[in-house]
Amino acid sequence: MARTSQTQLAVLGALSIEPMTGYRLRAEIVQTLGHFWRESFGQVYPALSTLEEAGLVERERGDERATGRSGNVFRLTAAGRERLRELLAEPFQPPTPRDPLLLRLFFGHHVDPALVRTWLTEALVGAERACERYDELRAEIEREPDFATRGVFRLLTVSAGRHAARARADWAREALELLEAAGGGRGPRADRDR
Amino acid sequence: MARTSQTQLAVLGALSIEPMTGYRLRAEIVQTLGHFWRESFGQVYPALSTLEEAGLVERERGDERATGRSGNVFRLTAAGRERLRELLAEPFQPPTPRDPLLLRLFFGHHVDPALVRTWLTEALVGAERACERYDELRAEIEREPDFATRGVFRLLTVSAGRHAARARADWAREALELLEAAGGGRGPRADRDR
């Protein structure tokens, strides 16, 4: 139940900014919420139908003939806006994430040290790049006209990403240094423990 | 395919440390990998059966009568150990996580500023507590006997959690200050935009 509403929350939220087609909705989610959220077409379209049945969004057909036209524009109804506020007010708990890098790293003694270094280097580079993108994003947002209303909150989500990326980069660098110091750094040496 | 192997990887990895029952396996995953991984019983038992059929793990019955005995102990076979190395060597890509707090925060202008402050305060407190737990964990690991082999890698995963928690706490504090400064800090004031 808490889970079901997550997609609805994202969809209602996105439509609260502007009415759009399902296709564009998905694109906006990728573009704007992309660094902390994701939805696939397979979720967006069914969600829109469900929300329509519940009277939370309205479909405006661009044209009436056959299937495959210039797109249905969905807009929030008053009930939908109310529902959005309700969902936002509901309690939520962050799920323990699954981090594939850490899972592998935990069993790092089973693999070639060079591979472990590759993992960490990739993580480092990725995190550094993410940092830069967040800085650019921040600059963009500060230039935007609607800064006073939504801008602050958007900025906060970017800042969260920035902090996380910075931390990840720092960690990866430290980890590389620590492995170097621990002496596992020289040459491939797969273990034969136990 | 990449996904299916994730659970197998976790199970094989855990069994590479020590043979155990499904129940204990799950408990170890919660305890030891808990800050970056999770598996439910509903996944662990089927995974064990699958792995057994594939000859990657062996089941040792504690006792032969009826169902519900003192438990089946599973141990890695040679093939299982090989498979673990294979899985570890396979490429992987970290999925975009879904952060329910950031999703809500992004639409924060729709809700009472006091609620937003609650969200951030909870995030701050939670992250600070996590930091402390990570520090304790580090101390524990450094005292352990098998530090030389697995210890380093375990330490790295703890350090990753520590960095992430620290970053989250810093971010939450900054966010609270920023909202305070932005003047949204005084009294409930739900928006009536658009």
Added chain:
DNA sequence: TCGACCATGTAACACGTTACATGATTGA
């Protein structure tokens, strides 16, 4: 006219959680 992109939807499948049914062992 052709490819890129906009657009809609579904079906199959993979992944994961929760709840339930069942029973043994152990220590208070």
Added chain:
DNA sequence: TCAATCATGTAACGTGTTACATGGTCGA
């Protein structure tokens, strides 16, 4: 003897991804 904990497994459900089928529009 009673509760807690160890232990096994499944069934139902919900969530989420991928691939496919289909067609419109628009600019090169």
